[in-house]
Amino acid sequence: MPGTTLRSLRHRWPTFVGSFVALSLGVALIAAMGLALASSRDAPARGPERFAAAPxxxxxxxxxxxxxxxxxxxxxxxxxxxxxxxxxxxxxxxxxxxxxxxxxxxxxxxxxxxxxxxxxxxxxxxxxxxxxxxxxxxxxxxxxxxxxxxxxxxxxxxxxxxxxxxxxxxxxxxxxxxxxxxxxxxxxxxxxxxxxxxxxxxxxxxxxxxxxxxxxxxxxxxxxxxxxxxxxxxxxxxxxxxxxxxxxSEALTALNAMFGTAGGVSGFVSVFVVASTFAFAVAQRRREFGLLRTAGASPGQIRRMVASEALVVGVLASATGCVLGSYGAPKLAAWAVQEGLAPRWFTIGDHTWPYHAAFWTGLLVALCGALAASWRGGRTGPTEALREASVDTRPMTWGRWPTGSVLLAAAAVTLVLALVTAPGELLHRKTYVSRPMLLIAAVALLAPVLVRPLARLVAWLPARLPGAGGMLVRENAAAGVRRTAAVAAPVLVTVALAGSLLGATATLGGARTTEMRERTSADFVVTPTGDAGDASGAGDAAARHAGFDEVTLKRLRAAVPDGTDVSASSSGAVYVLEDGVALIKSGARAVEPGPFAATSRLPLAAGKVSDLDDDSIIVNEEWARHTVGERVDVWLGDGTRKSLRIAAVMTTGTGDNGAYVTPRNASTAPVDRVDVRLSAGADRAAVASGLREAVRASGGKVFTKESWVRATSPETNRTTRMGLFMVLGIALLYTGISLANTMVMATSDRIRELSVLRLAGATGWQVLRLVAGEALMVVVVGGLLGALVAGLNLVGMWGALGLLSVWTPVVIPWPTLGGILCACAVLAVVASVAPAGLALRGGALSRPGIRK
Structure with missing residues (x-):
């Protein structure tokens, strides 16, 4: 058996090279992310800076x-x-x-x-x-x-x-x-x-x-x-x-979260693709297994042979991946420093556990992927194996049905439970980053069931065009379900991740913008020093500009005609001890009740804004106590403890509906925003000019409502945004390499099939067009499956927003998904046509009797 293993490795080197490349790159990703994650755990002690010489x-x-x-x-x-x-x-x-x-x-x-x-x-x-x-x-x-x-x-x-x-x-x-x-x-x-x-x-x-x-x-x-x-x-x-x-320390905490998320997603992508590649590599050899069974090989011998091959390839590829990861991790750290995501001193430390984690994960995935696919080959009889060698009559193995069904049920059940119990959890970054993985794995396992009808649907129109090309594309894809599913897997995971992550952040941003627009009825918003101010009232006042002084506020009030509502407010915070153990900070805006009621439209679930006074507070439904009339003990922004009556309760929304108090309960917070609502018939241009003149000396800026909404539209945290792009960039790069690798493996294994087409009279260009058409169709199938996963995830987020009283359309990043599909299509066509073209030029597909 060892001799058979070595001969298999030598004679089927294209297949094993493909598996080697996929595994080594996957291990490199895990090692690099692990090294970056380990190095971002501890920050060195920082000495005093501004007061280094102070006694x-x-x-x-x-x-x-x-x-x-x-x-x-x-x-x-x-x-x-x-x-x-x-x-x-x-x-x-x-x-x-x-x-x-x-x-x-x-x-x-x-x-x-x-x-x-x-x-x-x-x-x-x-x-x-x-x-x-x-x-x-x-x-x-x-x-x-x-x-x-x-x-x-x-x-x-x-x-x-x-x-x-x-x-x-x-x-x-x-x-x-x-x-x-x-x-x-x-x-x-x-x-x-x-x-x-x-x-x-x-x-x-x-x-x-x-x-x-x-x-x-x-x-x-x-x-x-x-x-x-x-x-x-x-x-x-x-x-x-x-x-x-x-x-x-805060930068490293954010960096640790970014690398942890990126490492988890990258590990999932690499394990997913590697397992798919190894399973496909073994599935390609069913004819070989059938011949060995005919020659007397037992099922156990075939499984041991496959395990030996996977062990050799797994050890070599995992070791190579660790070496590649050691070179890639410093470049990743340098990129993080260059982009301002990490402190200037951040470097990769001397850690060993990421190498162990990457090596043994790669080896385990290689063995599991190969053995799972070889189990069926070992169980079938010689005649049945030979009969099934060319056509996938039973593409779903015994393990795919229960595993895929359990994962799909888990994805559905956890979504329903989250919607019923805590819809706000679906809006958190950790949730919308991790949830797609469960659904991707489920759809990928059940893909062989979906591939055949999807392939027939995609090829329905080409199959009706003149000529046999469209019909052959459809039938080849439908017959080779395992091959189609394996090639579509990298496209599926990339499209699903891109659609889910970018769509979730865009949808959530759109929902927050909608909330901001609906919360104010002001015609103008004035902020100090051109700062757009705090949209939600949840900001840190210590990090803000000084705000407007009393002189400037008097000028602003004098610059508007009689009957105009002017609401001056400041941002701060209140603190509440929930369940006796958790000290929760909630953003709070100090407002004058009367003017604020005239310039705002808070999403109230109960109570009235006009009931707010110095002895009360407006809270949202996230608070443990949120019944109108009930009293709640809070600590104000300066640490003063006070018992306040709940005057009104807002809906939860996306989490930006902070609390509201009166200026007396935030006496040290500077005014950092003035809302102006015009009376009927007021001259907007004249009022805008007067407001600008009033704040000219202090450097303030006057926004219209729409320009203020645009200026303050919440954006994804830069570290989170760069982390998402890093995840998607790595996934796209790895997908591209794996897709090209799998296409080369698949096309190299079809030389005999393509030779039959040449014997049937097809020209070289017709064969290449057929190969290219199949590659395009497989990419489309993978894209449709990925879009299905992304759509299901975004529908779940849309439902959560609706339950939180925020109705906003789902944002699907069509340009990004289109770009990804185009890139995958180009790679797939090149990676499939190139080996077929080389075979044509080398005479492997030349028709008998025709001399060059």
Missing amino acids: VVVKGQDTLTVPTSPDGRTRTRTHELAQPRPVPDALVAKLRHLGTVVQDRSYAVRAERGPADLVGHPWSTAAFAPYELDAGRAPRAADEVVVSGDWARPGTRLRTGDGTVRVVGTVAGLGFENAMFHTDARAAQLAPRSLQLVVDADPAAVRKTLRGSGSGSGSGSGSDRGGSGVQVLTGDARRHADADPDRD
Whole structure:
């Protein structure tokens, strides 16, 4: 038997080369994704940046800590506050007795020709980074600034959202921010609230003062948090005073999720295609198995021979795939860094488990795919095997029916359960990325049942055209069901994934845009510094622009005619402890009840917007308590605990229907949006001009309702979007290679069949046209099956949106699917015609008696 195995490998090398290529590429994908995933698990400790040279940093309360006791033991739940608290004035006064106190302020700056992420600070804080002047001098007047980097030189005049300033000095950039420094007095005007300060004193004395003021306790170096949340930061703990100190960890968390999703999908695609390729490779050899059975080989000997061949090919291909993965993983990491998806320091680490996972997965898939397909060949008798060698009379094996049926039933049952119990779960990224795999596997297993009627349907019109070509294409595809299903499998998986993933994100984005459009009845929306604002009220106020001041709000109200409704609102958050264990943050917008009721159309399930007051809140149906009149304990954006009555309840929607409170319950949140609804007969052009003039000094922007909807239409998170494109790109590339590989295998195995056509009188061009027609038809069949899977998945999402009271059309990415089908068609035609053409040129298909 070992000798037979080696001779089979030598004589049927095209088949085994195809299996080798498919498996090695699949293992390479799994190894590369595993290495990237393993390397994205831990971020190195980040040191302090803006305050690397500061002796002590005192930071106000910026987190909410709530004790819980779910199992009798006291535990705490924490969340970052939407409106952090400043250091109390009484404590600041005591700290001034210890040494110099410098109040820190940070605020967004928009400057002509300046970086988009420009941030402002008081000049007195520059020494704590430390920044050092490399040209010019420090600012002394309100219109003088110092900038970091080389984008402006001393003497340059810049127009900013707060007026024209003159650059009087520059400092070298330190890499973590683009800064503009004002005088301390001007910085205090631009950002009145100071949330942290630097104290030039002994850390022990600062901590003693903190404890003595009753603000907290703690000892030692690092970070001490007082009872009121005031922190004393020294050493490496000063990094917590930097903007977004956990950005590397957060970036790696997002990267880990992206690589995990991509790895799961890539692993599914590779395992799916490899198993299909190996099964097809074994199914091609039924005539050979029949001859061996006639010669006396037992079923066990045939299975051992196939297992030996799969073992040899599997070991060599898996080892090759691991080597390819080790070369591909660093390129994947470099791409992630280049696209801004990973920190600049991100590289592939020294990990071994991804190689083991990839190698043994590849080998297991090769053995399972080959053995499953050889089981039938071993069980059939010699005569029956020879009779079935040319035509697929029973393409469905004993394992396909129950497995495919169970997977199809599981897909249907889980969809129905999700729609009945938690339709919102179907809108989550993990759900709409993973659900298609179950349905793809089910349809692929049941494909032999669907291939024959689909092939006859696709070839119905060509079969009625003059000539026998269309009829031969139809009959060949219908007779070779296994071959057709194997070739269609890569097309099926790619079209289904592309249609499901891109269609889901587009449909969900369209639903959110529909919600935004229906939630407002305003004619104009005004936002500060040209920012479109927070569409849902779920944003982080700490990361927003300063907002409109009282002077600008008065100008806006004075710029509109009598009878016009003007609703000023701000974004923030509220926190609620659900079931006594989960501290949930919900985006909240602070609104004036009367004007807001006139400029909005909230999707209410119960209650009225006009019932909102300082003692109440509007929630949505996702809240554990959502009955009108019921009271709910919440923590406001600054951490203040309050019991509020539920005034109204909104439908769940896509998850962006946050809570609503009054301005008194979000006193520190700046106004970042003004909605204007015109009275009947008002001059729209005149009002728009007046609004623009009112915000000209502060740099605000006036949107019409439709332009605001377009500007704020929710887009898929960039990391998620790039992850989806990476998944689809890998799937398309792998599909292309596997499709070409399978077509070469299939065409090489049909040389004798094509020779019969030549003997029957077909010319060389007729044979090639027949081969090309069959390739196109198989791609169309795979595309139809993939479109069926994608359509079923999108219908499930559409049903979930309907149950959540959001009616929006399903978006199918027809251009993308068409492009994928065209690419697959070109690859399939080339990969099938090329070996047939080579056989023609080599004389393998020449008619007897005709000399060249």
